[in-house]
Amino acid sequence: MTRADLFRPDPKLDLVLERVVDVPVELVWLCWTVPEHVKKWFTPAPWTTVACEIDLRPGGMLRTVMRSPEGEEFPHVGCFLEVVKNERLVWTT
Template sequence: MNKANKMGNKTITIKRTFNAPLSLVWEAWTQSEHIAEWWSPKGVKTKVVEHDFKVGGKWKYIMPMPNGQEFIAEGEYTEIVEFEKIISSANFKPMTEGVEIQSLFKPNGNKTDFTFNVVHPTEEYKIQQEKMGIMNGWSSVFVRLDELLKNM
């Protein structure tokens, strides 16, 4: 099996097109004040604790859940190509740890084609995450991003 197939077996991919120009989508992904508005389920306000947007920079967001617990998302940027991609390690405690997230952007006229990959350490871990509802979780977050972009 080649490397691409092995990566595919460990990767969850979400694709969508945002009805906003690439520069606006990039701003929403890279500015703390915007991230706080969309990086969480509906009804939850994200607290940006750290956001050092550079290769080697760390990020940490806290989302208070209705039950009083905190959901912590954190990682380190490993690759940034302006207006093209953002790659980061990521932990989403207490549910998901040790993944890589890849946010890929492509201009499409006045819209932006977006691909989001979550690369897991193993195929088994990916399957476990799928059963836990990772697709629904991220899809709902990207709906919030879409709503934010309409108001930027």
């Protein structure tokens, strides 16, 4: 049993997002898995992503810090459940 098997979305409580974009899958993968790329797009303007750490493996950590224009910081930490390069990326929030 994988960690992802332990997580079953509850439609009343969980938000599951899926998108289809006309971009090479390798570029999408890099934008989600390379901290320098994540920091460029992850937070809507005028906010910024001031920190991003990615340990890209099942059980690894995803950590970001968003900063408001007023200087307030909002951290986010997640855990990767599934990592299949260029195919699937599942994490907790």
